[in-house]
Amino acid sequence: xxxxxxxxxxxxxxxxSADFAKLGDEIxxxxxxxxxxxxxxxxxxxxVPNLTIGxxxxxxxxxxxxxxxxxxxxxxxxxxxxxxxxxxxxxxITFHIEVVDEPEKMVERIRDLGCCVGIxxxxxxxxxxxxxxxxxxxMVLVMTIHPGFGGQKLxxxxxxxxxEIRRIVGPDIRIEVDGGIxxxxxxxxxxxxxxxxxxGTAVFGRPDRAAAIEALREAAR
Ligand code: DX5
Ligand code: ZN
Numbered sequence: 625x626x627x628x629x630x631x632x633x634x635x636x637x638x639x640x641s642a643d644f645a646k647l648g649d650e651i652x653x654x655x656x657x658x659x660x661x662x663x664x665x666x667x668x669x670x671x672v673p674n675l676t677i678g679x680x681x682x683x684x685x686x687x688x689x690x691x692x693x694x695x696x697x698x699x700x701x702x703x704x705x706x707x708x709x710x711x712x713x714x715x716x717i718t719f720h721i722e723v724v725d726e727p728e729k730m731v732e733r734i735r736d737l738g739c740c741v742g743i744x745x746x747x748x749x750x751x752x753x754x755x756x757x758x759x760x761x762x763m764v765l766v767m768t769i770h771p772g773f774g775g776q777k778l779x780x781x782x783x784x785x786x787x788e789i790r791r792i793v794g795p796d797i798r799i800e801v802d803g804g805i806x807x808x809x810x811x812x813x814x815x816x817x818x819x820x821x822x823x824g825t826a827v828f829g830r831p832d833r834a835a836a837i838e839a840l841r842e843a844a845r
Contacts, residue, residue: 625692625715627740627762628660630796630819633844635837636663636694638802638824640676640774647681648688654827657834661692663802663822664714668699671723672772679705679712686713694718696744696802696822698771703730710737718742718765718800722749727757742800746771747782751789758793763820768813769803774824778804783813790817810843 628634637659642650651662664682669675682693695714699705702719709717717734721743724730734741743754744765758764768783769776786799793799800820801813810821823840830836 627692627716627798630798632819633814633841634661634798634820635659635827635840636661636800636820636822637827637833637837638663638665638774638822639828640665641824641828643828644677647685650828651685651689651691653833654837655689655691657837659691659837661694661820662689663824664693664695665824666695666697666699666709667772671700671720672698674772679708682709682714683712692716694742694800696742696765699723703733706730706734706737706739710734710739714739716740716742716763718744718763721745721753721757727754728760731757731760744802745785747779751785751792754789755792758789759797761797763798763800764789764793765800765802765822766818767802768805771803775829776804778809778813780812783809783816786813786816786818805840807839807843810840814844 637654667674667676693714694716696718740762742763768778798820799818801818802822805823806826827836
């Protein structure tokens with residue numbers, strides 16, 4: 625599946641804040657609310673101090689959803705696992721620049737698996753680190769928190785990286801932002817040039833997910 629074409633603002637609910645005991649229903653609920661993608665946070669307890677899901681669980685939820693599966697690999701050795709994630713049915717694989725020595729090669733390997741590619745950078749990593757590889761990707765993910773946990777506050781000075789990245793990649797590559805996105809921070813990141821908004825707490829942390837998604841859409845307008 626291809627990423628939604630640039631030109632729209634997409635909300636990507638992060639299942640990190642969903643009820644894992646009923647993941648299928650949780651994803652169905654945001655699908656019914658009209659989102660096109662869902663964000664899957666993969667953590668290995670090494671690159672980040674937390675553990676989440678892997679290919680086994682993603683493979684089990686895949687048949688229950690038509691959404692674009694946007695995987696965010698917060699793992700130290702993404703190169704070892706990309707085949708497993710592609711086999712599990714993810715549509716996009718985003719890897720961290722901090723742990724990959726030859727990012728251009730990794731982009732090629734992910735494309736050969738039939739997946740879209742995202743590159744991401746931690747708050748302390750300068751934009752210059754992704755300058756060469758970003759134009760080869762479908763999406764750049766800007767971390768506006770230290771990865772590992774949901775429910776943190778967006779770091780406003782870090783969000784400004786979006787402006788510089790938009791200058792580098794032009795209008796045709798999606799810029800996704802992850803961490804502390806809510807109806808208050810949305811207008812800021814959209815004005816900087818982000819068009820893909822990851823939201824965990826602001827969607828799955830709210831009882832009415834359709835209303836939560838609509839609030840983010842409204843804030844983006
Ligand atoms: C954290 C993850 C995020 C997380 C965001 O490392 O990458 O995707 O779910 O959570 P919120 O939206 O609550 O900041
Ligand atoms: Zn994420």
